[in-house]
Amino acid sequence: MSGNNSFQPPWYFRSGQVQTILASSHFRAWGKNPVRDAAREIIIETPEGVRLQGYHSSRGSAISRGLVILLHGWEGSVDSSYIACTGKALYHRGYDIFRLNFRDHGSSHHLNRGIFYAVLLEEVFQAVQQISRMEEEKPVFLVGFSLGGNFALRIARQMRHAPIDNIRHVVGISPVLDPQKATDIIDCQPFIRKYFLKKWLESLKIKQQLFPDVYDFSELFSLSTIQAVTDHMLDRFSDYKSASDYFKAYSIVNNAIEDLPVPTTIIAAADDPIIPVEDFYQLKLNHRTKLIIHTYGGHNGFIDG
Template structure:
């Protein structure tokens, strides 16, 4: 498909990538009804918590939302997207990845950027409700990588899935890690590191036979954490093996349903490989939009309905 330049121009200071990224992630307030939580029992004996936000009237349309690294369904970007779809008569099911709701999951493993089998199980459960004839997927950052991997894998997608939207997609995980580790992103990288360490300390208390607190404390980067935990806990040899096998870039050519990719040019978390121009130009299903501004999931507007929310509902309803 032709590359979409978009017409997004943020107000004032939000042309700065850090201002838009930080405001959207930490300062934005999104008012909406309280989620209704449902616990899904997975086939391997673990669980995932889904948080539901329903439209004001009965509908057969549903959007499934996938959060980013160290995130959950309470993040402003998740709530904002749920609200946008609810207002257009779509129910929303916001997925907390394993270990990301208030309760630690049952197993040593948790979630990662390529855990598309968990998404598949959630979709199977939702289809068993026999309520929805149209299902859309919207993912953010790590969750967007998972979404694109799921849609491009050699699997038969349910006919109810009409398409997906990925916002700030780190298609090349190793390259994105390199971008985050640049000195300009030190504060972001350190914040991710501390959040993940906090999660791992709790996991070490529950699973001392698998991981020890002193090894967690010795980690000084996100890659160290991926070498110590993320890769090993999920069946990969090391961080490099994990990045190689789960990066969605390797699955894009397999996508056979419409997707919109919204990656800002000034997103300091993304490497050049995260803008798959050539693949998009040669695909009838991939719509790549690269606005000049937006930072990382920071498409701020003068209203509290952000640009990526407007584009997501426009794209999905056009299918």
Template structure:
């Protein structure tokens, strides 16, 4: 597939800097949740997931998009809301899922979420298709949600419902080990502390619920992903250690098996992504994977003047081009 920069995306100054692109939407973009409807659904393992429905009209449309947020995000962050608003304006229903523990209420089981979770995405997708009777569906994932989306599409393509006709992902740390090391850099300390603050709090809550399984010794001093994933993420979710988790859950290895048209957008100035997160060879060898590397965009940024961000317009165009 064609690979390269996207000359059509030329943000104004100072959005030519990756850190500005990364921080601006979170801090200064104006966005409201609007008229979405929250629903709680059961999971096969006896837990629950909270999802938000954004309908384009009074009833269900013929097509729907399921949106997955990023690490320590939720369905009402500005980037899923912006995507939902734009796709609604184009006549598509949108369901934004919350990872376990991200909807404002702790989940019932010891497990929470991680970069390789795909069973919850499958549960939400199947529930959405059944509820709305949709003829066509697409997936959109940001950052960690993008890694989950790509892994889901490639790990067992036969399991993906036939209604899924396309996917779009942005700012994906598809090589988890190298992306983790990239985030350890001094320049990314602000982001890392934001992520770790939320993760530490989630473990404290879980430790109160399951004191025989979890303890918080050493938790307060954890400032990077590796020790946290070694002690908590890996053993809770059945991995040997953090490196085993990174190896098995990185979506990079699943890209060659994807069987639906999929767009992966990785900004060249993304401060979170290592060089190995730009899968040029995999895209060149694939019939289905489209890789675009705009010069600008930061991490889940892609700001442009006006209400609609470039990422939202690009996603809608890709879905339209693939007859969603």
């Protein structure tokens, strides 16, 4: 475990809020991207019949250093700027790229009647398992951002019982550790709250339009906080008795990821406006897990120019 101040952006990029905004800015993803150009859509179906959408960008006849699976954050997608930019950088460095959409993210709402919950680890684990088997002759690296970082770390934990042999390293960038804290913090920041709330409600509208016989979210559209929408969603459309129970089900605080069986790196920033840095210092980690905390970087940022 270590603090690390090697990331030193220019002074005008040092604000955690600025870094967080730039992480998802469409300006970053402008221009030609060989990952998008080479992408082939793949629909992965789990044994339970869940279908998840992904995009595989192979280097073709060029020598590949391995496959990197990228997991986006909540209400992000395979086209999020931080996914596109990371994929492009790694592709140029010799890696094949697989960008996976969670259920009901990107353009995948039509694939499943059921709605997305962050507790749906098994379907994402099975997708990562299948993707890794597709490239069984290559080393595989799993990288997740924000909620995707939370998924990546839980997948690493699940590998204690169901190893994925060719996964060589797992990386969680700005991973959500305590979902209740993150929700409270988002709801206290008007700009960030409006950003996530707008995206979530737009996503639910799409789901309702696709499955009008199953979903009526009309009561949600007047709610003004993430917590309020969460409470209503869980009450109407889940078996969870409370948001507290739901959040605890995918929380990874304290010793929750202490015994990861695969080399893992967690990257965070002290100025992350969503994930409290003290929660990272309270993690109990084994010798295979490295914690890097930069002074700057915001949430999913780490942009130096």
